[in-house]
Amino acid sequence: MTMHDVDVKPIPIRKNPGRLETRLPLEEMNRSGTLMKFMYPNGVPGYMTTTADHFRRILSDPRFHAKRFLGEPQPTPVSVAVPDMPGFIPSMNGPDHLAVRRLAAGDFSVKHIRDLGAKIEQVVDKYLDETEAMGSPVDLFASYCLPIPSEVIAWILGVPTTHTQEFQMAARYTIGGLPEKLTDPEAPARAIKTLHELLADVITLKRKDPQDDLITRLTKATDPVLSDEEIWGLCTNLLLAGHETTSTNAAYQIAILLDRPDVKAEFLADPDRIPDFIEELLRFKAILTDSGAGIPRLATEDVEFDGVLIEKGEWVMPCAAAANVDASVCPHSPTELDLDRTPFPHLTFGFGAHTCLGQHLARAELKVIVPKIFERFPNLASEMAVDDLPWLESGFGYRMAELPVRWK
Amino acid sequence: MLVDYSKCTAAGQCLLAAPNVFDQSAENGTIVLLDEAPPESEYPRVLDAVNRCPASVISLANESGTTLR
Ligand code: HEM
Ligand code: SF4
Numbered sequence: 001m002t003m004h005d006v007d008v009k010p011i012p013i014r015k016n017p018g019r020l021e022t023r024l025p026l027e028e029m030n031r032s033g034t035l036m037k038f039m040y041p042n043g044v045p046g047y048m049t050t051t052a053d054h055f056r057r058i059l060s061d062p063r064f065h066a067k068r069f070l071g072e073p074q075p076t077p078v079s080v081a082v083p084d085m086p087g088f089i090p091s092m093n094g095p096d097h098l099a100v101r102r103l104a105a106g107d108f109s110v111k112h113i114r115d116l117g118a119k120i121e122q123v124v125d126k127y128l129d130e131t132e133a134m135g136s137p138v139d140l141f142a143s144y145c146l147p148i149p150s151e152v153i154a155w156i157l158g159v160p161t162t163h164t165q166e167f168q169m170a171a172r173y174t175i176g177g178l179p180e181k182l183t184d185p186e187a188p189a190r191a192i193k194t195l196h197e198l199l200a201d202v203i204t205l206k207r208k209d210p211q212d213d214l215i216t217r218l219t220k221a222t223d224p225v226l227s228d229e230e231i232w233g234l235c236t237n238l239l240l241a242g243h244e245t246t247s248t249n250a251a252y253q254i255a256i257l258l259d260r261p262d263v264k265a266e267f268l269a270d271p272d273r274i275p276d277f278i279e280e281l282l283r284f285k286a287i288l289t290d291s292g293a294g295i296p297r298l299a300t301e302d303v304e305f306d307g308v309l310i311e312k313g314e315w316v317m318p319c320a321a322a323a324n325v326d327a328s329v330c331p332h333s334p335t336e337l338d339l340d341r342t343p344f345p346h347l348t349f350g351f352g353a354h355t356c357l358g359q360h361l362a363r364a365e366l367k368v369i370v371p372k373i374f375e376r377f378p379n380l381a382s383e384m385a386v387d388d389l390p391w392l393e394s395g396f397g398y399r400m401a402e403l404p405v406r407w408k
Numbered sequence: 409m410l411v412d413y414s415k416c417t418a419a420g421q422c423l424l425a426a427p428n429v430f431d432q433s434a435e436n437g438t439i440v441l442l443d444e445a446p447p448e449s450e451y452p453r454v455l456d457a458v459n460r461c462p463a464s465v466i467s468l469a470n471e472s473g474t475t476l477r
Pocket of ligand 1: 066089091101153238288296349350353357358361
């Protein structure tokens with residue numbers, strides 16, 4: 001922080017980014033059309049972007065570096081830090097980043113993910129059965145939304161079935177466990193350690209007995225060669241990036257549909273259009289950044305940006321929530337949820353070299369997870385209004401804490 | 409059509425926008441150009457791909473090599 005940051009306004013953090021009736025002052029931000037400097041609760045200022053153009057330009061500008069989770073103070077609305085590891089692509093830049101990212105990218109390509117459709121259905125059915133067996137009422141976040149993405153990632157990585165249960169348990173605790181366990185602040189770090197040991201074991205197995213899976217491919221990578229440490233870091237990265245994000249989005253989309261029977265009827269009336277409807281739901285609520293978090297980037301030199309001098313060492317916080325309601329991308333009542341819109345490329349998955357690697361997987365999961373719960377439980381009802389659902393701090397901003405529902 | 413492979417971040421937007429023109433490598437997810445000179449009927453989809461590509465990999469040039477966008 002420099003002297004002239006003393007007057008910087010505090011960021012309006014929203015600890016409940018799911019609330020429908022309030023948001024960041026997005027339209028006001030859009031209208032201002034400029035970068036807005038805010039002070040984050042940890043005392044680090046950051047420039048939040050307010051338009052889609054700024055969002056895209058900053059995230060594709062190599063002068064701004066992704067340096068996440070490096071333990072150096074960066075603007076964040078929450079007090080939870082994600083540990084950094086070798087092989088973590090969100091902290092790499094330039095050609096090194098692309099080289100490592102491409103080692104995993106084939107497995108997340110459009111075609112590979114299409115081939116995974118039957119597997120996703122199978123995992124979803126399994127957790128539908130488990131949820132039904134638990135009985136109504138139930139916390140649908142814990143019983144259904146949370147375990148599916150991590151089980152699918154375990155499958156892609158090639159975690160053997162002998163290790164899946166332990167993997168699933170550790171995955172659950174990386175995000176702080178479930179409500180009853182939240183009192184234990186050490187749980188996430190312990191879970192990461194468990195994952196480390198488990199994946200080290202799996203990597204050794206795959207080196208001895210290669211299979212058609214991502215971990216095997218990573219052990220054989222030549223450009224660059226990855227150490228075991230980097231492989232487990234990259235695998236942990238894939239889990240952490242795809243687990244809480246997808247489950248929170250799934251739970252939130254289910255919650256909105258439960259809250260708005262008219263929207264739900266429209267959603268379920270046309271199965272062919274579900275992929276488009278999911279896009280609109282993703283656009284409407286970029287949960288991650290609607291809390292006041294951004295996608296942090298560090299200026300590696302002084303940058304003159306549309307009349308604002310961003311000094312070397314300062315942070316910019318591209319905000320997808322603001323970009324998604326920019327009239328240039330969503331011209332008509334952009335702050336409304338409208339399933340009828342022509343889908344357009346929203347920015348919830350980011351932009352630039354670090355654009356979400358798992359976006360096709362996330363979509364493939366959401367388009368099964370969300371409709372299938374209504375198929376199985378036509379009388380599904382939420383115990384709480386969307387606005388009252390509890391949220392928790394997480395490494396990425398906020399995640400849903402629970403989604404209490406009943407079907408009887 | 410010009411494609412700068414070195415920048416491709418393997419996000420697959422191009423193939424979703426114009427599946428007759430672009431594909432994604434099964435090995436590393438990067439762009440594969442299926443048709444270097446697509447027919448005019450593909451232009452709107454190709455333009456969509458140019459706009460959607462998060463890493464500005466695809467650009468268009470006319471016959472004399474002038475970059476159009
Ligand atoms: C709805 C769910 C999801 C959302 C909203 C989401 C959003 C994002 C965003 C905004 C970024 C960019 C971060 C940055 O630029 O620093 C990102 C990166 C990433 N995402 Fe996702 N994501 C989701 C699901 C997934 C899934 C299922 C995976 C699969 C494993 C995944 C893997 C990744 C990875 C590996 C990165 C880092 C890419 C890089 O740094 O090059 N994400 N995600
Ligand atoms: S959209 Fe761009 S970055 Fe993504 S695969 Fe196509 S060319 Fe590569």
